[in-house]
Amino acid sequence: MISGNESSSVDVPSVTADPVDDAALAQVMRVVPLGAGVLAGAAVALLVLGYLAIYLLVFLPRGGVG
Amino acid sequence: MTEQSAHVHERRILGTEMLWAFGVGVLIAAVLGMIVFTALTRDINPPSNVEHIDPKRLHLSGEFAEQNLGTTVGADGSVTVRVIATQFMFVPRCIAVPRGRPVTLRFATPDVVHGLLITGTNVNTMVVPGFVAQVYTTFTRTGDLLMPCHEYCGLGHSEMWATVQIVPDSEFKPDRDGRVSCAQR
Numbered sequence: 592m593i594s595g596n597e598s599s600s601v602d603v604p605s606v607t608a609d610p611v612d613d614a615a616l617a618q619v620m621r622v623v624p625l626g627a628g629v630l631a632g633a634a635v636a637l638l639v640l641g642y643l644a645i646y647l648l649v650f651l652p653r654g655g656v657g
Numbered sequence: 658m659t660e661q662s663a664h665v666h667e668r669r670i671l672g673t674e675m676l677w678a679f680g681v682g683v684l685i686a687a688v689l690g691m692i693v694f695t696a697l698t699r700d701i702n703p704p705s706n707v708e709h710i711d712p713k714r715l716h717l718s719g720e721f722a723e724q725n726l727g728t729t730v731g732a733d734g735s736v737t738v739r740v741i742a743t744q745f746m747f748v749p750r751c752i753a754v755p756r757g758r759p760v761t762l763r764f765a766t767p768d769v770v771h772g773l774l775i776t777g778t779n780v781n782t783m784v785v786p787g788f789v790a791q792v793y794t795t796f797t798r799t800g801d802l803l804m805p806c807h808e809y810c811g812l813g814h815s816e817m818w819a820t821v822q823i824v825p826d827s828e829f830k831p832d833r834d835g836r837v838s839c840a841q842r
Contacts, residue, residue, distance in 0.1 A: 617662055624673045631677070639684060651695065656779040657702040657793045 704782050706791035712767045716741065721765050727838065728753050730831040737761045742771040742784045742806065745813030751820045751839035755829035756799050764790040772808030775821050783808060796823045 695701050715721040721741055727749050728738050736755060741748045742764055754760045764773065764784045774781040777798075782790045806817040822839045831837050 613659070613662075617666070620666055621669075624670060628673060628677065632680075635681075635684070642688070646691070650779065651699065651701070652797075653777065653779045654795055654797045655700040655793070656781075657700055657704060 700793075701779065704790065704792045706789065708789040708791065709787060710765050710789050712765070712786040715765050715767055720763075723748075727836060730835045730837060732835075735759070735761065737763065739763050739765075740819070742766045742773065742817075744768050744811050745806075745817040747773075747804065747806075747817065747819035749819070749839075751822055752804075753822045753824060753829070753837045753839045754796055755826045756796050756823050757826055758829075759793060759795050762792045762794065769810050770808055771806050771810050771817070773804055774807055776803045776805075778802065781807075796821075799823045799825055 710721070716723065719725075721739060726739050726741060728736065730736055736758055738752050738754060738760060740752065740762070743766060762780065764771075764782070765788075766784045766786050769786065771784040772782065773784065778794060778796065780792050780794050782792050784790045800823055802821040802823065804819045804821050806814060810817065820839070824840070828840075829837060
């Protein structure tokens, strides 16, 4: 049992040095948005291509309606 | 990270987000533009007819009385098809239409909500009690197409379907009353 004057090891914040320095972080953050953009762009491009294929090759040839 | 580099970093993120928002805006405008363009040039629109009819009396007299159902060719050559959707059949069960001519399809129901589509075409509508569902279309190929009910209407729903018989215009010959029936095959 822990008395009021004592503290457990859980309460002591572990102070460790950040292994990533600012320069490395800045370097990574310069590249990450480009990768996210390429990934999201490719996903959206595939979605739009699928939509266009169905719209142009299936929907329009089925004729007018109203 | 220094304050200056953090500021540059935030500006880069903002620039990326603005670029993405612009790209998405262009895509949305292109899709909407394409829909409006085809609606105006190729006459492709969602069916939007609003017309009331008394579901309790529609079979007794008027447009949807038994003798008026099926395909009719008007004096001006216009082709109109009138069908009743009821639990669990379409009346009539086969409709004949010409290929390459505008056709007006009109549906009504005396009981519950039904729906229909004609396979391989863009014809697709609900049939709601109290309203006349109307769809214009031009069939582009000959043959027999299936027209099932696509709105669950009761235990016999899966047995509710009709046939659309599309014939070449040269074989589409109305009788003296302007009526055209399906060819017996």
